Amino acid sequence: MIIDANNPADVIESFPVTDKHILCVASVPGAVAEDYREYQERVAGVTENKRPPSLFCAGRIDSVEITQKNNSNEENGDKDAVIVGSTRLVKATILTPPSTPVNEPEPASEPQTEETVVKNVEGPDPAAHDSPPLSSTPVNGGHLGSPEPGVEAFAQQQSKTEEKPEEVSPDRKMSTVMATMWLGTKSGNLYIHSAVGNYKKCLARVKLNDAILSIVACASRCIVALADGTVAIFSRHADGQWDFSQYWILMLGDPKCSVRCLSAVGCTVWCGYRNKVHVIEPRSRLLLHSLEAHPRQESQVRQMACDGDGVWVSIKMDSTLRLYHAHTYQHLKDVDIEPYVSKMLGTGKLGFSLVRITALLISSGRLWIGTSNGVVISVPLSEGSSRDSTGAQATSSRAVVVQTGSSASCPTGNIPWCSMAHAQLSFHGHRDAVTFFVAVPGVMGSPVRTPESPRRLSPTMPPHACDIGWRRIHRFQNSRL
Numbered sequence: 001m002i003i004d005a006n007n008p009a010d011v012i013e014s015f016p017v018t019d020k021h022i023l024c025v026a027s028v029p030g031a032v033a034e035d036y037r038e039y040q041e042r043v044a045g046v047t048e049n050k051r052p053p054s055l056f057c058a059g060r061i062d063s064v065e066i067t068q069k070n071n072s073n074e075e076n077g078d079k080d081a082v083i084v085g086s087t088r089l090v091k092a093t094i095l096t097p098p099s100t101p102v103n104e105p106e107p108a109s110e111p112q113t114e115e116t117v118v119k120n121v122e123g124p125d126p127a128a129h130d131s132p133p134l135s136s137t138p139v140n141g142g143h144l145g146s147p148e149p150g151v152e153a154f155a156q157q158q159s160k161t162e163e164k165p166e167e168v169s170p171d172r173k174m175s176t177v178m179a180t181m182w183l184g185t186k187s188g189n190l191y192i193h194s195a196v197g198n199y200k201k202c203l204a205r206v207k208l209n210d211a212i213l214s215i216v217a218c219a220s221r222c223i224v225a226l227a228d229g230t231v232a233i234f235s236r237h238a239d240g241q242w243d244f245s246q247y248w249i250l251m252l253g254d255p256k257c258s259v260r261c262l263s264a265v266g267c268t269v270w271c272g273y274r275n276k277v278h279v280i281e282p283r284s285r286l287l288l289h290s291l292e293a294h295p296r297q298e299s300q301v302r303q304m305a306c307d308g309d310g311v312w313v314s315i316k317m318d319s320t321l322r323l324y325h326a327h328t329y330q331h332l333k334d335v336d337i338e339p340y341v342s343k344m345l346g347t348g349k350l351g352f353s354l355v356r357i358t359a360l361l362i363s364s365g366r367l368w369i370g371t372s373n374g375v376v377i378s379v380p381l382s383e384g385s386s387r388d389s390t391g392a393q394a395t396s397s398r399a400v401v402v403q404t405g406s407s408a409s410c411p412t413g414n415i416p417w418c419s420m421a422h423a424q425l426s427f428h429g430h431r432d433a434v435t436f437f438v439a440v441p442g443v444m445g446s447p448v449r450t451p452e453s454p455r456r457l458s459p460t461m462p463p464h465a466c467d468i469g470w471r472r473i474h475r476f477q478n479s480r481l
Contacts, residue, residue, distance in 0.1 A: 002199055005440040015200035018098050021186035026215035027195060028222055030178040031240030038220040038283070039238055082229075084278075085287035086251045090232075092244055095189065097202035175203050177240040182222065184212025190224065192242070204244050208232055211258070218264035221282035227258035231271060233282055248285055252278050263304035265311055265326050272301030277313065279329070291329050293322060303360035305367065307381070308414030312367065314357040321357065321369070327411050340420045341375060345427065361437035367418050370434025376426040382417040 004010040179195040180203070188211055192204040214225040222242065224232040233248040252259055252273045261272040268288060271278045275294040280287055293301050294315050303314040306326065313322045319338035324331055338355040359370025362381070369377040 013199050017183065017185075017191065019185035019187050019189055019191075022183055023186055023212060024184040024214050026182045026184075026217070028180045028182055028215075028217045030180075031236060035220045035236050035240060036238075039236060042235075043238075082251065082254055084251060084253055084290075087285045088249050089246060090249050091246050093207040094244055095205040095207050097191075097205045176242045180242075182215045182224075184215055184224065186211045188212060188226075192244075204242075206244050206247075209249075213258055213260055214262040216262040216264050216269060218269050219267045219282050223262055223269050223280075223282055225259035225262050225271065228255040229253040229257050229259060229273065230255075231259055231262070231269075231280070233285060250280060250285055250287070252280075252287075260300055260302055261304055263306050263311065265306045270304055270306070270311060272304060272313075275299050275301065275315075277301055277304075277324075289329050291324065291331075293324075294318075303357065305360045305362045307362040307416040309411050310414075310416040312360060312362070312416065314360055317356055319355045319357060321360075323416070325415070332415065333417070335418065335420060337369060337371070337377060337420065337423075340377070340423055341371065341373075341425070344425050345375070356433075358433040359435060359437050361439060362416060363437075363439035367416065368437050370437060372433040374428070374430030374432055374434060376434060377423050378426070379418045379420060379423040382419065 001014045002012040004012055175194040175196065175198075176192065181193045181195045181199075183191040183193065185191070188208045190204075190206040190208055190212060191202055192206075193199055193202060208224065209226060209228055209230070211227040212224055213227060216223050220236060222234040224234070226232060229252055231250050231252060233250060235243055235247075237243050252271055253276075257274050259271050259273050263270045263272075265279075267281065267283075269280050269282055271280060272293075275292060275297050277291050277293055278287060279289040279291075293299075293313050299318065300316040301313055302316045305312045309326045310332065311324050311326050313324060314320075315322070319336055321335045321337070322331065323333040323335070337357065341355045354372070355375075356372040357369060358372050359368075361368040365381050367379040367381060369379065371377070
């Protein structure tokens with residue numbers, strides 16, 4: 001279901017998807033000049049990892065520093081070993097996009113209903129079908145000439161419906177160059193729809209190895225997290241369209257465990273796998289670093305939110321947020337939200353004894369936290385970038401600059417510190433978990449904050465700065481967009 005963010009009651013369009021369970025939806029921006037430049041560098045062999053463009057290799061190791069083997073795999077030999085950081089090029093299984101023959105002619109059926117209304121206005125004769133509207137206009141001309149505007153309106157709408165296919169057809173060929181929406185399903189099907197127009201038309205459908213849990217666009221690539229411990233990396237063609245004929249697979253761990261979440265941090269992507277966060281560079285397909293977010297392997301990394309040089313990380317079945325430096329990977333701070341929620345709402349009422357973090361977002365200078373009890377917490381980010389909310393000086397360390405090709409990720413010196421002392425709580429009586437946040441501009445063309453712009457907004461969010469929407473989904477039973 002597609003709704004107007006400025007008017008949530010206005011449903012723009014709704015269409016079904018063949019798969020029952022849609023696990024993630026991501027907006028992928030259109031091609032820019034950097035994407036075309038990156039393709040030329042890739043073809044010319046300027047990228048760090050030089051490989052033949054038509055080579056489909058298996059188990060090619062890019063990062064040999066970090067390896068992981070299971071005891072059972074060691075007995076079977078190196079053939080079944082899990083090598084963290086290894087990559088291989090895979091020829092994609094492209095499925096036929098689901099056609100929409102029933103949905104596309106629907107606009108043409110609407111004028112027919114209006115035609116019947118015009119016939120009823122023109123005369124009481126029920127036997128009239130096609131010709132009477134024109135022939136009856138002189139007879140009923142004394143009734144304020146109402147039939148003539150109705151016939152003209154019907155003719156105008158009929159001409160508009162005939163012009164619509166001619167206007168949309170050129171956009172279909174170039175839709176992957178422009179902004180698109182990527183849908184990941186439980187069955188491993190990846191659906192690509194246009195974000196510009198003709199939303200219900202499926203542009204491509206690719207079958208991946210396992211369920212798709214997260215999608216993010218970064219550095220002229222689109223990274224897809226899979227439930228088999230790998231991520232799929234897609235690139236663009238020379239004309240700017242996405243290449244769905246082949247993609248790279250990057251191994252991050254045991255196939256029995258899934259990559260739960262992705263977050264674009266500069267020109268790198270942070271991947272949550274079990275209790276660790278793997279930092280990868282999507283262009284060179286290198287595993288840069290791995291950090292342990294929790295001592296127990298059963299405690300999975302579930303959500304991540306990045307702003308400036310800091311990344312907030314949440315853990316499954318936990319109420320504590322962890323802040324890490326985006327370049328040095330240093331653990332900076334922990335924030336526990338359970339004491340705040342218990343103080344505001346009480347522990348013995350409405351079942352608020354267990355508070356777990358289920359959604360996370362940074363927008364409009366605030367950290368938005370969704371909980372398992374339906375409570376939304378909004379925490380303003382502190383104005384100082386070098387001091388935390390308590391006034392303590394942040395630990396200084398030399399940042400690492402990752403540079404590949406023409407893209408670079410440089411430290412900005414801004415850390416998204418926050419304190420629960422300034423938090424605001426929103427409770428509407430919902431008992432189910434907050435599953436996701438969506439931030440959209442409240443005004444078209446609203447400026448995006450740059451490193452040179454003011455670091456923080458005021459604690460009270462300005463009007464029309466950003467609309468935050470959240471929905472509750474019951475076990476992914478709703479398979480409509």
